Structures are given as structure tokens and as C-alpha cells.
Amino acid sequence: MPVEWWIAVVLTTIVAVSQLGSGVIQALGGNPFTGIGGSASGDGMWGLTLRGLYGLDIFSNFSGFGGAQYFRPG
Structure with a gap:
């Protein structure tokens, strides 16, 4: 993705921490969603956030491996 290096670092850190947290929750037998x-609406917002991060x-993986070139018209 053509973004500044610090944006890439921040996004990578957020995604890595959320995936690590989800993995720990699942390893302990829970559901990360x-x-x-803390409440039904809070769970809904958290679920949307986690799905968005995934x-x-x-x-970003698709873009980083050059997948976008296959979707350009022409």
C-alpha cells in the first residue's frame, strides 16, 4: 500500500496486537467477538472493529503481493 512508513507501522502494530489478543482469547476457550x-452494543462495535482489522x-497482504494489478481495467 502506498502510505507513509509511520502509517504502515501503526497499522501493523494495531493488527498484530488485535490478532495476538484474539488468539489468546481463543486459546483460553473464549470467543473474541x-x-x-461489556454490553450487547459494545460487543457489536467491537465485532465490527475486529472484522475491519482482519x-x-x-x-494489505493482497496489495503488498501485487494483487491490485489484476483488477485494473484495460
Whole structure:
């Protein structure tokens, strides 16, 4: 992704910490999408945030490996 280095570092850190946290929660037998937000609406917001971070990770990997060149018209 064509972004400044510090943006890439911040996004990478956020994604890595969230994935590590999700892995720990799952290893302890929990569900990383429920019980974290403190309420039903909090869980919903947390679930959207976590899914968004996973989407960002997938998109950045796709972009970093040159996948965007296959979707350019022409």
C-alpha cells in the first residue's frame, strides 16, 4: 500500500496486537467477538472493529503481493 512508513507501522502494530489478543482469547476457550465490549452494543462495535482489522490485514497482504494489478481495467 502506498502510505507513509509511520502509517504502515501503526497499522501493523494495531493488527498484530488485535490478532495476538484474539488468539489468546481463543486459546483460553473464549470467543473474541463476544464478551469484550461489556454490553450487547459494545460487543457489536467491537465485532465490527475486529472484522475491519482482519479486512485491513487481508487487503494489505493482497496489495503488498501485487494483487491490485489484476483488477485494473484495460
